[in-house]
Structures are given as C-alpha cells and as structure tokens.
Amino acid sequence: MKKLIALALALVLALTVCTAFADEPITLKIAHIGPTTGAAALYGLATQHGAEIAVDEINAAGGKYRIELINEDDEHNVEKVINAYNAALDAGAQMILGSTTSKPCEAAGAKGYEDRVFFLTPSASSVNVIEDKDNVFQVCFTDPNQGSASAEYIAEHKLGTKIAVIFNNADVYSTGIRDTFVQKCPELGLEIVSEETFTDETTDFTVQVGKAQEAGAEIVFLPMYYTPASLILKTAAAKNYKPIFFGVDGMDGILDVEGFDKSLAEGVMLLTPFVATSEDEKVKSFVAAYQAKFNETPIQFAADAYDGIYILAAAAEKAGITAEMTAEEACDLLIAAILDLSYEGITGSMTWDESGAVTKTPMAATIVNGVYVFED
C-alpha cells in the first residue's frame, strides 16, 4: 500500500513537473522580412501568410516552443530592407525568416553576416544570397539549380529541342537562371535558337516574341517574374504563336493577377516544388488552413515560408535555443544545427550543406483550366 502511495505521489509529482514545463514554453522570436507593399507584394504577403499558418499551428500544438512572429516590410528595396532588419533586431528577433526576394535578401544577409544573425530565406533564390555568408540558408532552390533543373526536365520529358530564352538582363534572379540553363542545354542535346533580353521598364515584347517565333522555337523559356511573363503571353497570343512556355518559380502567382485572362496561361509549365491541388495530406491541411484564414489559395512562396518556420523551430530545438539568447548568441548554434538537420516538409524533403543551398528534387507543374497540375 505504501509503495502504491509512493508511486502515486511520484506520478503526481512527475505530472506537475511535466505540466510546469508544458505551461511555460520557450518563446522564440522570429522576424519575417519581405515586401508586403510595392511591386513584389504578392510574394511578401504570401511568405508572411504562410509563416503565420505555421506559427498558429506550432503555438496551438503547445510544444517546447511558442513562436512570436515579428513582421517587417522591405518593399523589395535594398535600402529599406536594412531598416526592416534593424527594426526586427530592435524588436528582439533571434533569427530571421527572409527576405522573400533576392536583392534585398543579399543586402540584409550581408549585414547579418557581420552582426552574426541567422537567416533562413523561404524564397530568395539567387546564388549571391548565400555566397560568402555562412549565416544564410535557403528553403527554395538556388537559381543555378533552377536553370539546370529546368533544362534537365525539358530534356527528360522530351518537350522539344529548339528553345528560345527571354530574360531580364537587369535582374540577378533572371540572369542567374538563364546562365545555368544555357550552359546545361548543349550537353542535353537542346538547342538555343534565340536569346533576347529586356529590362524592368520594358512594356513592349513584340520583338523578343517575334524573334522566338521567327527562329521556330518549340519551347520558350521564361526565367522571370510573372508581370513581364503575362505581357509575353499576351503578345504571343496576338501573334498566334503557340510554343510551350516554360517558367520557373517566379511565374507562380500569374493566375492571381487581378483581371488576368487565365486562358492565356493555358499549358504554361513551371518548375515548382509545391502545387496547392496536391493530394498529399500535409499539403491538404496547409491549404485548408490557409484558405480558411486568408480566403485565397497559397502559392509556392507561402509553402516555402510555412516550411521555413518549421525548419527554424526544428533547428532551434536541436541547437537548444532559449528565450534569453540574443540573435548573435543563437547564430552559430543554429548554423551547426541546420547542417545536421533533415526535414520533411510540404515542399519536399530537404537537407543543407555549408554553402547554405538546399538539396531537394525538382518538380514541374502545368497550368490546366486555370490551376496547377503536377505532370508526374
């Protein structure tokens, strides 16, 4: 009997200790930096919303960590991002999920390298974002990887051999992907028949599209964001030119442009690790939660940020980050932890190397009847 009472007491004690722990989860302060206004607002809002869903889930589950999300707007601007970064640190951020787009992320990451602040960017895919910075890691592919992966996908699925490339030569994202794509093509037996450029201010694409048509390209590769891509699709339709348009992750979002004629994008392919119509259970629950909260369908950027928050939480747990640690103290611990981490998220299973680049398999989706569908 005594033994039983002792056991019961021990149990009660253990339980109280447990609940004591569970009652006081460690608060992690994570700052999301991204363009929530300005030309790239669609991406910044998507990453912010995706991150919020992950934070809600983690906080509701009541695990070891409670996450406090600090949102800062960088307007897709290399000067403003430094203000956003400073504001985030002033608010007590211990690590940063961001920035969403490449150029601002490059600037903030370099500042973070000097200050020793850990960055995990959901979607800034330029190689310059991680180059020479041991503190910056990516959830998405780096641009070179997107370029060569696109070429491999085109060759493997025999989509065609004559390819035209139209790219923005004023943008690191666009040129980065174009460089590796063009480099990879010859060894796969793909021929570049036309290569034309444009800049951020270009509105007229009749020459670029006309040259691709004249050269008889079967595939037009579009390493760019969706705004110029939508003009190219319109121009091609007016010229009655119907090749396969193959885009990369920047093409994601084209269907959400208000007033866009979705039939123009019919048959457009894009390299993306995430499709909202997927049958995967984790994807389904994420999409449902996102739709319930924001009344729209998440794009890839949202999924990247959703994974990003979970990755940060997993890395923080592995590194034993506490609420009292500053960003500087946490930085090196997080770097060591993420290199050792392998994470299974809704955008694929990921591991990281010291460069900061992620390793995962590329997948391509096709736009059919106004929604993305996975090919295989």
Add this chain to the structure above:
Amino acid sequence: MIFLDHLINGLSLGSIYAIIALGYTMVYGIAKMLNFAHGDVIMVGAYIAFCGLQYWGLPPVVAFLVAMVFCTLLGVTIEGLAYRPLRQATSLAVLITAIGMSYLLQNIALMIWGANPKAFPTTFINDTSLHLGQLNISSATLITIMANVVIMVTLTLFTSRTKLGKAMRCVSEDRGAAELMGINVNRTISLTFAIGSALAAIAGVLLCSSYPILQPTTGSMPGIKAFTAAVFGGIGSIPGAMLGGVLLGVIEIFGKAYISTELGDAIVFAVLIVVLLVKPAGLLGKPMREKV
C-alpha cells in the same frame, strides 16, 4: 514580311508615345512648363477605366468616357492647386512641383489600388487580329494608329480655326500681349490642361490595351519616352510631337530587332542626342533666338 511586322509594331508603339507627347507639347507650348505629372495622369486614367469596367460594371464606352472626364477634372485641379499659384515663380520651382505631383499621384494610386499589378481588360478593344498573309495586326494596334491620326488632325484644326485655339496660340506667342488683348490667360491655360489630361486618359486606355499590365508606375517610363519624343519632334509643336513619337517608336523597335534588344533604349536616346546636336530645337521646332 518580318520587316513589315516590326514596322507595324513600331508604328503602334510610336502612336502611343505620340498621343502622350501631344499632352506634353501642348502644355509646354502654352504654359511654358514641363508637366512631369502627365505620365501619372495616364496611369490614373487607366485605373479609372479599369475600375469602371471591373468594379462598377459599366459598358466599355461609358467607362472610357468616365475616365476621360475624371482625368480632365484631375488635370484642371492639379493646374489650379499646384501650378497656378506658381505662375510668376521661376521655371525651376514649377518643374520641381511637377515632379512632386508625379510622386504624389503614384503614391495615392498605391494607397487606393495597391501594389499588385492588375491585368487590364481587353474588352475595350475587342481582341481580334487582322490576318494578312503571315502578318498579324491586332485591332489594338490599328485603333491606336487611327486614334493618333484623328487626334492630331483635330488638335491642329482646333488650334488654327477656333477662337479658343487662337487664344491658346496667342498665349503661347506672348503671354503679356495676349492679356492686354483681352484674352483670359488663366482660363486658356486651364483649358490646355483639360485637353492634355483628356488625351492622357485616351493614351492610358490605349497603352494598357496594347500592354495590359496596370500598376502605379505604369505611366512613368512611357511618360519619359514620350517626353523624349516631344523634345525630338520639337517641343511646343503639335505635328512635331506626332512625328517625334512615331519615329521614336519605330527606331526603338528596329533598334531592338536589328541591332540588339539589350541596347534598344540606348539607341533611342543616342538618336535623340544626335538630333539635338544637329537641330537643337527638335525636328519641327521653331528656333528661338535669345536676346543677350
């Protein structure tokens, strides 16, 4: 055939530049000021037309007219509030005010309509194209070119035949003397702004029908190019704006097509510099002799 294709594209782009340039050149000719907010009035016109069609459910023609009326009022208001008090100020002060107005309009548009680009509906101009052999000419292109010719002819007739037009030319020639002759200078300048801004609404709808992406910065680059076109053709001259705009569009497209897409804009501005070196007043501009 490819050559013809490029030529038509160039004419279409040039016609849009020309219509915008007409707005710059009229205001410059009469009020002697560079209205840098003109490009942004174009953007506002396009947004109003977009709202009319997309949110208020108006028929295209009505939406178009609403945009024109709105821009006319906007132009007159801008002139009355921002430029009229500076009538006696230095031209630099007016120029800076115009640039400030341009940013103000862009940021107000950003507040109202947000940063996300909107796809301009193609219902203004039915999206059919004319097929001539291998040539595809979109109806937007044809309408743009025709609108350009009609507007230029109307404006030329207006300034040479009507009383108000003659008053405009008087103010342009010598403001002081015009006032002495009993011409209401302020009202004439307001009228100029009204016409220029109505043209901006037309240009906005045509621009966005050909290049259907609408965002708060939509007007700025075409505005700068059109300003270049106005200088190219001789600022202050109505046929000059038309000629300058069309030439600029054709040079831009040919430069891109036959030299390099990378150098397209550089070629345009290089041509401008050469023209200004040879003919400082622009192609059809009146050489002004300054008394020293």
